[in-house]
Structure formats: C-alpha cells, structure tokens
Amino acid sequence: MTDPSSTPWSAGRLGRRGGAPQLLFGRMQEDWSIEAELFRPGARVFCIASAGCTALALAARGDRVTAVDINPVQIAYVRERIAGAPCREGRVESGLRRVRRMMRGAGLTASKLKTFLEMNDPDQQLRFWRAELDTRRWRALLKLAFHPLALRIAYAAEFLRDVPRRFDRVIRRRLERGWATHSNWTNVYAWRTLLGGHPSDRTPEFTAMPRLTLACADAVDFLMHCPPASFDGLTLSNMLDGTTPEYRTALWQAVSRAAAPGAIVILRSFVEPVNADEDRWAARDRALIWGSLRVERPCPTG
Secondary structure, three states, X not given: OOOHXXXXXXXXXXXXXXXXXXXXXXXXXXXXXXXXXXXXXXXXXXXXXXXXXXXXXHHHOOOEEEEEEOOHHHHHHHHHHHOOOOOOOOHHHHHHHHHHHHHHHOOOOHHHHHHHHOOOOHHHHHHHHHHHHOOHHHHHHHHHHOOHHHHHHHOOHHHHOOOOOOHHHHHHHHHHHHHOOOOOOOOHHHHHHHHOOOXXXXXOOOOOOOXXXXXXXXXXXXXXXXXXXXXXXXXXXXXXXXOOHHHHHHHHHHHHHHEXXXXXXXXXXXXXXOOHHHHHXXXXXOOOOOOEEEEEOOOOOO
16 A cells, blocks of 8 residues: 555645645646547546546546545535536636736737637647747746746645756747647637636536546555456546656556556656657647656556
C-alpha cells in the first residue's frame, strides 16, 4: 500500500498553506475526445475524477466508468454535477479569471479575442495571433505570471518540480501549436481559457444516471485492491506531476495489475515530451496546455 502523502495532490490544495481541501478544478482542461477515440465504446474505464468532465462524457456514451480522486471536495462536486448542478469555479478557474482581467490591460480585449475565437482556419488564426494578440505587453504579462517567484507564491514546491524553465515561452509555443492545429470556433477549451466559455458551452443534462462509480481514494491503492484485469482503458490526468519516483513506480505497477489485455493508458503532463509520439498526442489535445501526452499499452501482471 502506498503512502498517499507521497503525492502533493493528497492535500487538496495547490498552494503551500495548510487547511481543508478545496475545489481545485471546476472544469477539466483535458480533451476527452482523445479518450473517446482510443477507448472502445462500452469499455471499462478508470479515470481520475477531477471536475468530472471526462468521466461524465465517457459514461454518457455508454462506458462503464470508475472515477477516483484523493480530494473529497472534487468527488462531492462530481456528485453535484451528476445530479444536475451547474459547473462552479475552482481555484484554477478563479486564477484564469484574474489572468483574463490582466490580459485586457495588455491589449487583448474581449472584442479582439472574440474575433480570434470565431475563426475556423488555423493559418488565419496563427497570422491573426502573431499580428494582433502576441504583443510585447502580452509576453511581458506571461513572463511576470510564470516567473519562478510568482509560481512559488501560488503553488507548492512539489508541483513546480516538473514545470519547464521559462514556462512563459513554453506556454506561448503550446498556444501557437494549438492555433496552428485546431479550429478555434469548435474548440471549447480555447474559449474557456481566453473568454471564460463558448457560446454553446453547457453542462450536459442526464435523463438517467450514467454508468459511473465514484470513489475517494488514492489511485494506486484503489487499483491495487481491484481484481486483476479490471479495466480496458485508464486515463490518469497529470497525476504524476509533482510526485516522487517511488510513487510513479508504484502507480505503474498498480496500472499493470489492473489493466486488461490490450488496455490503453493515457497520461498527461506539463513536462516537455521525451519523444515524437508524446509531442504528437499533446498537439492533438485541444486544451492547448499539455507538454506531453503518453499513450501506453501496459503488460498486464495480474
């Protein structure tokens, strides 16, 4: 059994201050269409609950989903969403709202951003971004927001271990990669980031309870207590960012035990990719922010 305190996620907080767990994520900045493409319909899926977006979407299409989170506030929030409650702001969303206010001062007005987000052609988007939005004031804002001192004030040290150097430049590259790859108009993640939401961005309504099981637990411990070969697909968010090598080894052992033959594992991270496949998959994620996205087929050990 692993020690949940070996992962910074166990505190239910992003910062260094102690206190009760908080709602960290009101929406997931993870493009669940990748999971929908890779997992066969009706699959037995294990996922990190977070804000519930991926779990709810996969359950709504008929997958048998088990969503686990070590933060009890996130689990309670997903239960609210299943019951029909609207999305709420978590700590990440409130931080993005403050950044959007700062963007206005850097010349990225709501009208300019709306014009940009209504575009469909990636080439046109990239030209507009570079000519109208990627200004000196915007770059200075990013440099300030992602300065190591600013990050140390807002985030626990464990989370910062995996943040690339000059993260402001890294984020700019990832955004440009997204503008050059995906249609803005259909990208709800881009709309949420830059304007707070897409015109058609609505919480889904369920006419029946989705096939979704929720559990508040450490993912490694949960998987180790499942019968072998329990899951056909496992999507682990970026849960390994900020964790120790020992915890990462324990997670992979637990995943290999719980994975059925042919199972697919998806793992996102803020770190830069280590190979072309991780970079290619990260570029396909319309949430724009990920450095690497691993797609693995573990060898079952159960």
